[in-house]
Amino acid sequence: MKKGIYTASFFILIFILFSSNAEAMARKEYGTPLGTYEGDKGIKIISFSKNWTSQEKLKSVYDELLKNFHGEEITYLSNIYIYPDSPDGVAGNYYEDYEISNEGKYVYKKGRYIEIFNGNQYKDVSQFAWVLSHEYGHHFTLYYLLTKENKHFNQWEQTKYAQIRGLTKYKEVEYYSVNDTGYIHKWDVAEIAAEDYVQLFGSPTAKKSTDYKDVKERVEQNIKDYYYSTDSFNLLPQENLSLPLAADVSGLYLYWLGLAGYTTVEPSLPSKPVLTIKKVGEIMPGYSQYEVSWNPISDGKNYEYTLVSYPVEDNHFPRPVKTVVTGEPMKAYIGxxxxxNKNTNSLILDDQYRGEYYFRLFIKNPKGFMFSTEPIKFKFEDKPKKPLYLMTDVPNNHWARESIQTVVDHNIAKGYDDGSFKPENKVTKAEFMAMLIRSINYKVTKQNNENHWFVKQGYLEAAKKLKLITEADYGTNYSKLKYDDFVTRDEMSAMAGNLLKYLGYTAPANQNINFSDAKDIKHKKELSIALRYSILSGYPDRTFKPSKQVTRAEAAAVIYKLLHLMGG
Incomplete structure (x- = not known):
């Protein structure tokens, strides 16, 4: 007998556990449920979250579940638990259980259940519809693989699913167990299948789209703050963009549908658009604009097109360019x-494209199926207005290359006389505060009677006025502030958060800090602001490492994100 847990998060992880008892049960540490609703199919929605207590809200979760395509497998699901937080740092879990009969047949067991975490962060079911659909996708795909093909995902290479999906062509595809090292979520076959389910059978809510605007629209509409995340279906229909999208795989939809006992017409597009990219010109010397255009699908139906881009060497987090629909001009502007508008006279320097990028369209048809054009490659030759710093020790593929180039180009940080940048060197408190002050073009007043450059050039006085530092942290008259000590990540979060507050950015008072080492973080309020606007982030192991000293590359990355938040 085997029990497996499939988990999902925004950087999704998977754990496979083994047990002799996998009956649906709530986590004891959460005490008594705050609300319970049972639907007509016998599935219970059980909540331990203060945001999900009423019958109306719990019923909305049940109704959302049923909007996902389902067959006989739904009778094997008993409970959906909603918890207020995420003790394991994930968004959801699915618990499988089955046994093998004397005839060697897999027998799926009833009483399966799903866990939804972070309930206190959700006010509407639409906010976790994708997570719910994904976890149900684990239930759906494993049930039919076991009961119809008599195969488990650990036998994936022998399945018709792998044959149709073409998975054996990719050496990276694996089935991972709890003891496996080097786990790569996007290549886990069970996770690939669950994402296929969302694309092919997920609810309309789980496949909701975001209306992305290109750089021209953002300038004209004075949109300075622009955020995007991977839970937007039309930005990232599936995590692994090295694989074709599910609807683009011939026979995949009918395969799963047939296992469930149904048949229909396979989704398809009559044709796929062809992208072209051209340089429009320079809006200012050194600052170029490009136009990406494509031909529409002309069959009398309404389609949604989302243009995305990503560096040739890294497709894990696409950048949205623009969303358009049938009837609108099929073009977008980048650069x-x-x-x-003379009243704003604002200039947005969007993420400057340098080097080679892929561009592709994600096309959603009227029934919600998502298709993709083939990526096209474009090499950007333009150089910035000012010559790039040599950075002899920062290769082109360095993770912070673009950030470092940006802070150097903007005179926020400097390299060394030998042409190096020394990205792994540590940053002092004075250096980081000076970078923050320069990033907003704050005018400093020199203090010629002082010795230390930080004080003499006026940065200390500016740091006080901007409230980057407080006497509560550094003593009366800042007597405990040692300018040349290395800045820690906790101090960096305080300084960056304080600058954001000065600029008018805020965060909800009740925003959770879910890092496993949160108890060691002193400046949680300031960190919450920096997290909200993606200026700072944690590590893949769910830690923040507040006492870790900051490198020059890391400081440059923070400043780079701050510049983009402010629109250039």
């Missing part, structure tokens, strides 16, 4: 743009 730089200047407002024609």
């Amino acid at each position: 730089s743009a200047m407002s024609s």
Whole structure:
């Protein structure tokens, strides 16, 4: 007998555990449920979250579940638990259980259940519809693989699913168990199948789209703050963009549908658009604008097109360019743009494209199926207005290359006389505060009667006025502030968060800090602001490492994100 847990998060992880008892049960540490609802199919929605207590809200979860395509497998699901937080740092879990009969047949067991975490962060079911659909996708795909093909995902290479999906062509595909090292979520066959389910059978809510705007629209509409995340279906229909999208795989939809006992017409597009990219010109010397255009699908139906891009060497987190629908001009602008509104006269320097990028369209048809054009490669030759610093020790594939180039180009940080940047050197408190002050073009007043450069050049006085530092942290008259000590990540979060507050950015008072080492973080309020606007982030192991000293590359990455938050 085997029990497995499939888990999902925004950087999704999977754990496979073994047990002799996998009956649906709540986690004891959460005490008594705050609300319970039982639907007509006998599935219970059981909540331990204060945001999900009423019958109406719990019923909305049940109704959302049923909007996902389901067959006989749904009778094997008993409970959905909603918890207030995420003790394991994930968004959801699915618990499988089965046994093998004397005839060697897999027998799926009833009483399966799903866990939804972070309930206190959700006010509407639409906010976790994708997680619910993904976890149900584990239930759906494993049930039919076991009961119809008599194969488990650990036998994936022998399945018709792998044959149709073409998975054996990829040496990276694996089935991972709890003891495996080097786990790569996007290549886990069980996770690939669950994402296929969402694409092919997920609810409309789970496949909701975001209306992305290109650089021209953002300038004209004075949109300075622009956020995107991987839970947007039209930005990232599936985590692994090295694989074709599910609807683009011939026979995959009918395969799963047939296992469930149904048949219909396979989803398809009559044709796929062809992308072209051209340089429009320079809005200012050194700042170029490009136009990406494509031909529409002309069959009388309405389609949604989302243009995305990513560096040739890294497709794990695409950048949205623009979303358009049938009837609108099939074009988008990238690079730089200047407002024609004389009242704002604002200039947005969008993420400057340097090197080679892929561009592709994600196309959603009227029934919600998502298709993709083949990626096209474009090499950007333009150089910035100022010559790039040599950075002899920062290769082109360095993770912080673009960030370092940006802070150097903007005179926020400097390299060394030998042409190096020394990205792994540590940053002092004075150096990091000076970088923050320069990033907002704050005018400093020199203090010629002082010795230390930080004080003499006026940065200390500016840091006080901007409230980057407080006497509560560094003593009366900042007597405990040692300028040349290395800044820690906790101090960096305080300084960056304080600058954001000065600029008018805020975060909800009740925002959770879910790092496993949160108890060691002193400046939680300031960190919550920096986290909200993606200026700072944690590590893959769910830690923040507040006492870790900051490198020059890491400081440059923080400043780079701050510049983009402020629109250039």
